Amino acid sequence: MDFKTHADQACRAAEEFVNIYYDTIDKRRRVLTRLYLDTATLIWNGNPISGLNALTEFFETLPSSEFQISVVDCQPVHEQATQSQTTVLVVTCGAVKFDGNKQRYFNQNFLLTAQVMPNSTVWKIASDCFRFQDWSS
Amino acid sequence: IAFDVEAPTTLPPCKGSYFGSENLKAMVLYFLQQYYSVYDSGDRQGLLDAYHDQACCSLSIPFTSQNPARGSMSEYFKDSRNVKKLKDPTLRFRLLKHTRLNVVAFLNELPKTQHDVNSFVVDICAQTETLLCFAVHGVFKEVDGKSRDSVRAFSRVFIAVPSNNAARLCIVNDKLFIRNATTDEIRRAFVMPAPTPSSSPVPTLSP
Numbered sequence: 001m002d003f004k005t006h007a008d009q010a011c012r013a014a015e016e017f018v019n020i021y022y023d024t025i026d027k028r029r030r031v032l033t034r035l036y037l038d039t040a041t042l043i044w045n046g047n048p049i050s051g052l053n054a055l056t057e058f059f060e061t062l063p064s065s066e067f068q069i070s071v072v073d074c075q076p077v078h079e080q081a082t083q084s085q086t087t088v089l090v091v092t093c094g095a096v097k098f099d100g101n102k103q104r105y106f107n108q109n110f111l112l113t114a115q116v117m118p119n120s121t122v123w124k125i126a127s128d129c130f131r132f133q134d135w136s137s
Numbered sequence: 138i139a140f141d142v143e144a145p146t147t148l149p150p151c152k153g154s155y156f157g158s159e160n161l162k163a164m165v166l167y168f169l170q171q172y173y174s175v176y177d178s179g180d181r182q183g184l185l186d187a188y189h190d191q192a193c194c195s196l197s198i199p200f201t202s203q204n205p206a207r208g209s210m211s212e213y214f215k216d217s218r219n220v221k222k223l224k225d226p227t228l229r230f231r232l233l234k235h236t237r238l239n240v241v242a243f244l245n246e247l248p249k250t251q252h253d254v255n256s257f258v259v260d261i262c263a264q265t266e267t268l269l270c271f272a273v274h275g276v277f278k279e280v281d282g283k284s285r286d287s288v289r290a291f292s293r294v295f296i297a298v299p300s301n302n303a304a305r306l307c308i309v310n311d312k313l314f315i316r317n318a319t320t321d322e323i324r325r326a327f328v329m330p331a332p333t334p335s336s337s338p339v340p341t342l343s344p
Contacts, residue, residue, distance in 0.1 A: 003191075003193075003235055004230060007229075007230055007233055007235075008226060008230070011220050011226075011229060014220060015220060015221075018221070041262075041263065043155050043260045043261070043262055044149065045149070045150075045151035045152060046151060046152030046153055046154065046155045046258075046260065047149055047150075047152055047155075048155055048157070058149075061145050061149070062145065062148070062149075063144065063145045063146045063147070063148065064144060069221065070199060070200045070219075070221070071197050071198075071199060071200060071219045071221060071314070072219060072220050072221040073195055073197045073218050073219060073220060073312060073314075074220060075193050075195060075233065075310050075312060076193070077268075077296055077309070077310055078189060078191060078192070078193075078296070078298070078309035078310060080189070080267065080298050080309060081267055081268040081296055081297075081298045081309050081310075082267070082268060083265075083267055089270075089294065089296060089310055089312060091197075091294055091312050091314065093197075093199065093292075093314060093316075098146075098148060099144060099145075099146050100146025100147070101146065101148060107272075107274070107292040107314060109262060109270075109272060109294045109312070111262070111263055111270060126263060127262045127263035127270065128262075129260050129262035129270075129272050129294075131151075131258070131260065131272070131274060131292075132151060133274075133290065133292075133316075133319075134319065134321070135151040135258070136151070136153075136258075137321060
């Protein structure tokens, strides 16, 4: 595949992913961890959380949310970094209102990897890094 | 009889930089110190050494500026790649800079800057034998052009691979997000020494 094909594929995966991810975290939180690899890591405002059990527990304690995404960008990750496992960097920016809290702006980035199954390809989150823009206030 | 089924409203406390290990911390802080000393030097050609031949880079700014009255972001607008708004595949592809020469030429055209390294907060997002992905958040000011002295905030994600010289990092992906700084960020920018805003120590890039 040439770079253009990789870049187009990254955009398709990123657009679809962003719709599904934020809809799921807002409305179907209990199935959110299905989007993560078993070995996925989340760094949430400097707090590291890794593995599905810890992620499930973390998302249960996180207040319900209303995300609004305003910026999405993506890049195909170079194969030398991923040992040829198709991977996309997805970067988002937007605002989130957690129940009982004021609305805040945030930046988030994900590494998505394509898990090739016999009959389909499923994209999963390998890493997730989230930070409020005003995290220190 | 009481039942505790109230939904949570308390957020986990926010913390400073996450490095994972002292080794990674030293490596990434050294990289950032070197990288931004060249980036802010007035000539970014020297960054050629930091990038992989097939590196790619893109920039985005907020769709609507959060405070358009303070400092226009117009210098960045033409390069902003936001696939949520830009649906034209040709334009999307043109805004994704690819190969080392194009990436550095692109960075060289951006306004000249001075970064406040004391403002930096770093998160190591992912690490494998072949990949290091980290996010850097902080503020800088523009030091020339029509927005001279405007303070901006940035959030940047680098993905690097080990270079031939294993102690160094070689960037394969670079994703830069720039916005206007908030009043609070402007107030705290370039104040030495940097205040410690959280229980975790703020990283300092001085040796």
